[in-house]
Each structure stands twice: as structure tokens, then as C-alpha cells.
Amino acid sequence: MAKTLFFESCGGQTDKAAHLPELYFAVGDPDTDTALIHTAVQALERRCYFLRSVGVDGWRFGHVPTLKKVHADRKQALDPEDVKRNMSELVKTVFKKDNEIHLSLSPKDSTDIVDQAMLTMAVMRPDEGLEPEEESSLRQRITDWTRKCKQQSRQNPGGILWVTCESGGALRTGVEELLAWQAVADDANRGLLGELEPEDIRRIQRELNSAKSQIEDRVWSSYNHLLLWDASTAKLKDIVLGQLHPSEAGSITSAILARLRHDSLLSREIGASYIERNWPPALKESGAWPLASLKTAFFQGQFKRLEKADDALRVTITRAVSQGMLGMASGKDATCFDRVWFKEAVEVADITFDYDTYLLTAAKAKALKQGAPPPLQPPQPQESQQPTHPIQLPQPPPKPTAVVWEGELKREQWNLFSLKVLTRLAQADNVEIKVQVQARLKEGQTTEPLNTALKELGIRKDSKKRRALPENRPLTSRQRGVPQPSTKTISGRSLGL
Numbered sequence: 001m002a003k004t005l006f007f008e009s010c011g012g013q014t015d016k017a018a019h020l021p022e023l024y025f026a027v028g029d030p031d032t033d034t035a036l037i038h039t040a041v042q043a044l045e046r047r048c049y050f051l052r053s054v055g056v057d058g059w060r061f062g063h064v065p066t067l068k069k070v071h072a073d074r075k076q077a078l079d080p081e082d083v084k085r086n087m088s089e090l091v092k093t094v095f096k097k098d099n100e101i102h103l104s105l106s107p108k109d110s111t112d113i114v115d116q117a118m119l120t121m122a123v124m125r126p127d128e129g130l131e132p133e134e135e136s137s138l139r140q141r142i143t144d145w146t147r148k149c150k151q152q153s154r155q156n157p158g159g160i161l162w163v164t165c166e167s168g169g170a171l172r173t174g175v176e177e178l179l180a181w182q183a184v185a186d187d188a189n190r191g192l193l194g195e196l197e198p199e200d201i202r203r204i205q206r207e208l209n210s211a212k213s214q215i216e217d218r219v220w221s222s223y224n225h226l227l228l229w230d231a232s233t234a235k236l237k238d239i240v241l242g243q244l245h246p247s248e249a250g251s252i253t254s255a256i257l258a259r260l261r262h263d264s265l266l267s268r269e270i271g272a273s274y275i276e277r278n279w280p281p282a283l284k285e286s287g288a289w290p291l292a293s294l295k296t297a298f299f300q301g302q303f304k305r306l307e308k309a310d311d312a313l314r315v316t317i318t319r320a321v322s323q324g325m326l327g328m329a330s331g332k333d334a335t336c337f338d339r340v341w342f343k344e345a346v347e348v349a350d351i352t353f354d355y356d357t358y359l360l361t362a363a364k365a366k367a368l369k370q371g372a373p374p375p376l377q378p379p380q381p382q383e384s385q386q387p388t389h390p391i392q393l394p395q396p397p398p399k400p401t402a403v404v405w406e407g408e409l410k411r412e413q414w415n416l417f418s419l420k421v422l423t424r425l426a427q428a429d430n431v432e433i434k435v436q437v438q439a440r441l442k443e444g445q446t447t448e449p450l451n452t453a454l455k456e457l458g459i460r461k462d463s464k465k466r467r468a469l470p471e472n473r474p475l476t477s478r479q480r481g482v483p484q485p486s487t488k489t490i491s492g493r494s495l496g497l
Helices: 002-010 018-027 034-049 067-076 080-096 137-147 170-189 197-222 252-262 274-275 291-296 307-321 363-372 411-420 450-457
Strands: 052-055 058-061 100-105 118-122 158-167 224-230 235-240 288-290 326-330 339-341 358-360 400-402 428-434 487-491
Touching: 002 034, 002 058, 018 034, 034 052, 052 326, 052 411, 067 170, 067 197, 080 100, 080 118, 080 170, 080 197, 137 158, 137 224, 137 235, 158 252, 158 450, 197 252, 224 252, 274 307, 288 291, 291 307, 291 358, 307 326, 326 363, 339 363, 358 363, 363 411
Parallel strands: 100 118, 118 158
Antiparallel strands: 052 058, 158 224, 224 235, 288 358, 326 339, 326 358, 400 487, 428 487
């Protein structure tokens, strides 16, 4: 077939081109299916760099390369780093389109993913394919980033939806095709390809549009692995999304969230009975669950994940309290609430997700409502009378007791110490907190930001540079940055926290 095309291109019967009737006559016989000849010529045209079509049913060999040759040369000359960078940007563009969730695109370390009680979709780089092995480097890195945020333990590991690309070069091949055709179009616009035929110009635009449309399809089909943290097994759960397609939803994030809802791994609302069934055993006796802890529980990998958790929980709490299924209370002290709601309407503004607002069981809320003391009456003026009973001397107040704590704090305990210990001393008298911090600054770090922060807090003393300690010299308790004793006066005996 190629030989016939070549000789007909050199001479030919009419215009130095091989037409279908001539090919049928040259290579065919009464037993040959002519459709096979046409198919063979079309396959040869797709593979040859110097064979171009002429008219409707003609082909011609020439010395001018076709667009296939130009495209192949531009594709071969692509810079791998340029391909990787463009591939990452195209993936970001597809995921940002009409996204319905907070995104963390191509995270470089664990700090790029926020540790908050919310859903975050972390999209890994397209050049990092997920291998099926459990001990693969990507899977191990995602596990480490899920457990820790920098050096501290992550408080909301279940709120991260890890989306990874399949291993293989389908997406990369599509990006290379797009970049190559863009290079061909740029050369054609600058006149570097010589005088092109109208059909070649139309084909460049057609191939460029086709490459752009295929990129989105390949991103959808390539990102087909979803990793979720399972607190019961302390491992990542791999969910295969299958071949996603843009026809499924308006955006790829919508399609992934819809797949999670279908598998009962994500919900837009939650019922009061679900909260009652999963009430923490440690809080069953008290019957009070802080709303901050309740919200966090849905993003720790134990409960079903919630979309827009604040709105969903507010709707559930409002309905459950008004119907008497649950109660709500607020106050600084969990043993003596300032206000209790039960079988009454709750304002949305009163539902705040902090440690001063509590969700109560129905029994606890009912008992608090029934046992609430009557409001105090203003004192009535009385006439002065002589006492008819013996005067009782007031009892001396109990002796105050000093509570002192001294010890070491790890990095991950700093915030918890302030939240769980110092906040409970806010209403005590004569509280004194003395802190001594000593650290070795890394190269390039200065004390100016520290001094600025101290001045903003109203602390006059500036941090000072000291001589570095020898490596083999053990640190004393004061040199390790041990907090100084804090004193609190309460009734009773001396207690050590």
C-alpha cells in the first residue's frame, strides 16, 4: 500500500496524488474487500509524517512534514519540569471549579492542612501516584501527616479527605499532548511553519480544543483514590472512587462528596438519637457534654462526618431541646449552670461551640429544671427589736490552702495545659503564675519577634540571649523551662495537682 501511494504521488494519472479508485485498481482484486484498502490507507496516514490527504479521497507523499511531525517534535522537546508544573496547575484549576469544600492543593508538609473541626479535601500532587502496597512512601507520609500537625498530635484527623492520583501516565500524557499542540499553534501564529493549508489551520484549532477537553476528563478519572482516617483501627481507609466523569456532577468535589454520602460516610444532618447512642461513657454520669467537644467528635474519625457541622448541629440541638429529647445549658462551672434550656425554644445565637455551653441528657435537664432554686426576693425593712434568743457568733472561715504545681510540659501539652488547668483558676483569688522559658534559637532566628510579642502582652522584660549550654551537660529543672509554682487559695488542705 505504501509503495503504491509513493509511486502514484510521483506521477499519478491526474494531479500527482493517489485516489481511492487508483488504489483499488493497483492493489485490489476481485476477492479483495475494498473497505479494507480504505482502512489501511487511513491507518498509514495516521502514522506517516510526510503523507497528507488531498481532497476527499486522495493522498500524496511530499517533502514538507505534516502537522503530526511538527507535533511529535514539539512533544519530544518538552521540559519535564514544565510538564510537571503545568500538570499541577491544571489539576488545581479543575478542583477549584465550583468547589464545595475547603481545599488544600498539593500540600508540601503537614502544616499546609489546617487542624480545625471542619472538612478539608487535601489533593496530592498528580506526579505522586498511590501504590497498592501498604508501606508505600506516599501512604506512609499521609499517615504521618494525619496523625501529627508539625510536631503536635492532630486534634481533628478525621476531617481530612485525602484524594490521590492513580499510578500511571494517563494524565501526564494528556498534558504533554496539550502543551505540544499549544506550541504548534504558537509557531503557526508566528509564521514559523511556513504557509499552511486551510485544512492544517483548522486541524490545529480542532486538536487544541480536543486536548483541553480531555484534560478535565483525565483529571476526573485519574483521581480515583480517597483515604479517610479510621480511629477504630488507627489506620487510613482506602476508598476506590472508580472512574469519575464530569457528567456525574457540576464539579469533581461535588462528585466525591456525593460518593461519600452514598456510602454513608458523610451526612448533611444528624439526629438527636445518634448523639444519645454515641454519648461518651466518661460523660454519662454527669450528663453534660461541652458543645466544643461534641463538634470535634465528628472530625476525629469515630463518628460519621458532617458537612457544615455548625449549621447541622444547631438545627439538631434546636429541634431536640424544643421537643424535650435533649437539653442545653451554659455557664462557667459545669456543676452550677447559669441557664438551662429544656422543652423550650433556643435562639441560634445562644448555641456557641465552646466549653461554656453544654448539651444535656433529657434526665439531667429535667432534674435541673425541677430543682432550680426560686429567685431571690429583695430584703424587706424590719423594725429594730431586742434579740430574744442567744446571739450566735459566726463561725470562722475555713483556713485557706495553697495549691502549688511544678513539672515539665511537652510541646503537645502547652495548649491543653492552658485550656484544662489555667482556665479553671480564672475565678480563684491570689493567682500567681511564674514562667521561665529557655530555648536554643536556630540559625537565623532573632529575639526581636519575641520581644515584640512580650510588649504586646504588656510584659516589660525582654528576652535575653544566653551562653549556649554544652552538649554533654545535663539540664536542671529550671533550665528545662519548668513552669514556676502557681498559687491558688481554696478551702481544705494542701493539694498537689
